Amino acid sequence: MKKHAIIPIFIPHRGCGHACVFCNQNAITARQPDVTPADVRRILDTWLSTMQQRDLETIEAAFYGGSFTGLPMEEQAAFLAVLKEYKDDGRIDKIHLSTRPDYISIPILDQLKQYGTDVIELGVQSFDPEVLRASRRGHTVDDIYQACELIQNFGFELGIQLMIGLPLDSREKCIASAQKTVSIGPSLARLYPTVVLNDTELARMYARGAYHPLSTEEAVSITKDMYRILDDAGITILRVGLKSTDLISDNTSDSGSSSTSDSTSSSTSDSAVLGHSYHPAFRQLVEGEIAREDLERELMQLLTDRAAAPPPSTVTFTCCGESFSNMIGHSGCNKKYFAAKYPMLSIRYAVDSALPRNIYRVAPASDRQDR
Numbered sequence: 001m002k003k004h005a006i007i008p009i010f011i012p013h014r015g016c017g018h019a020c021v022f023c024n025q026n027a028i029t030a031r032q033p034d035v036t037p038a039d040v041r042r043i044l045d046t047w048l049s050t051m052q053q054r055d056l057e058t059i060e061a062a063f064y065g066g067s068f069t070g071l072p073m074e075e076q077a078a079f080l081a082v083l084k085e086y087k088d089d090g091r092i093d094k095i096h097l098s099t100r101p102d103y104i105s106i107p108i109l110d111q112l113k114q115y116g117t118d119v120i121e122l123g124v125q126s127f128d129p130e131v132l133r134a135s136r137r138g139h140t141v142d143d144i145y146q147a148c149e150l151i152q153n154f155g156f157e158l159g160i161q162l163m164i165g166l167p168l169d170s171r172e173k174c175i176a177s178a179q180k181t182v183s184i185g186p187s188l189a190r191l192y193p194t195v196v197l198n199d200t201e202l203a204r205m206y207a208r209g210a211y212h213p214l215s216t217e218e219a220v221s222i223t224k225d226m227y228r229i230l231d232d233a234g235i236t237i238l239r240v241g242l243k244s245t246d247l248i249s250d251n252t253s254d255s256g257s258s259s260t261s262d263s264t265s266s267s268t269s270d271s272a273v274l275g276h277s278y279h280p281a282f283r284q285l286v287e288g289e290i291a292r293e294d295l296e297r298e299l300m301q302l303l304t305d306r307a308a309a310p311p312p313s314t315v316t317f318t319c320c321g322e323s324f325s326n327m328i329g330h331s332g333c334n335k336k337y338f339a340a341k342y343p344m345l346s347i348r349y350a351v352d353s354a355l356p357r358n359i360y361r362v363a364p365a366s367d368r369q370d371r
């Protein structure tokens with residue numbers, strides 16, 4: 001199957017004059033030299049040389065790590081000119097960047113259009129004014145709506161990044177943020193549970209008891225409900241949670257974020273996680289819980305279906321190969337769950353490649369090849 005690749009160009013905290021409580025980009029910036037347009041060319045050439053043998057459908061180059069449109073216009077133009085050259089001669093297909101809602105204006109978007117930018121991701125984080133204030137985001141909910149409208153009116157692909165478990169956040173506020181995201185209609189979204197990193201104000205709040213991180217279970221449960229809302233609306237969810245490489249490596253990842261989303265970035269080896277909501281397989285935890293709920297709903301229908309009486313003693317759970325690990329659950333947790341809760345049932349797990357991703361079916365056992 002052809003794949004999509006993103007070449008990350010990390011510009012830590014460049015263009016950002018803010019200090020969000022969860023962000024460690026100031027600390028990283030202090031330790032790293034500025035990236036120049038010549039560096040961008042070198043990064044692109046290095047990545048492209050490793051991609052030549054791969055069967056890739058599209059290649060994007062993406063600026064992560066700061067608030068790109070907060071850079072001076074001339075500096076943005078110098079970076080974008082390099083990417084446009086690569087796009088014009090077909091070495092990359094798309095130009096992608098992340099920024100803040102209050103760093104969007106008509107002149108900025110005019111220039112981004114002129115240089116062939118395709119995707120703009122906004123670090124929205126929350127639609128709740130209290131959460132934005134307590135997180136020291138420095139922008140308002142109105143800024144979010146205005147920026148989204150402008151980006152969409154200009155014809156850019158819009159991405160919205162949301163965080164879960166920020167100061168003064170709640171399940172209800174997170175769900176409302178997902179619903180408001182749907183009402184805007186972006187094509188892309190990312191969901192990041194808040195992680196407490198060293199060198200952040202959030203770490204200091206945590207140390208003095210002024211901030212209480214979500215447990216992994218709470219974060220999974222809330223993120224799962226947000227995921228369902230976005231997914232049901234047809235929004236592509238590019239990322240759920242941080243990857244371990246975001247936290248332990250200086251290397252940029254495809255879209256890694258050490259602490260946020262408009263600063264979508266990698267981090268440094270001493271950016272220890274202090275809170276409890278970080279899990280290296282967070283996306284699988286979320287998608288696995290969704291699979292379990294969907295399977296159990298189907299199973300209950302089957303077991304209570306009068307037309308199928310008596311209830312079957314053996315059933316088969318099916319999904320496509322790509323979703324199989326979600327059906328089984330992280331470390332087999334879904335298998336263990338069903339075995340413990342339905343000891344009277346013999347459950348088989350099977351692949352049906354005709355099913356779409358993340359669609360699960362339960363049926364009385366057949367002679368299909370199970371595993």
Ligand code: SF4
Nearest residue numbers: 016018020023260263
């Ligand atoms: S999270 Fe983004 S907006 Fe906030 S301080 Fe970091 S780079 Fe700036």
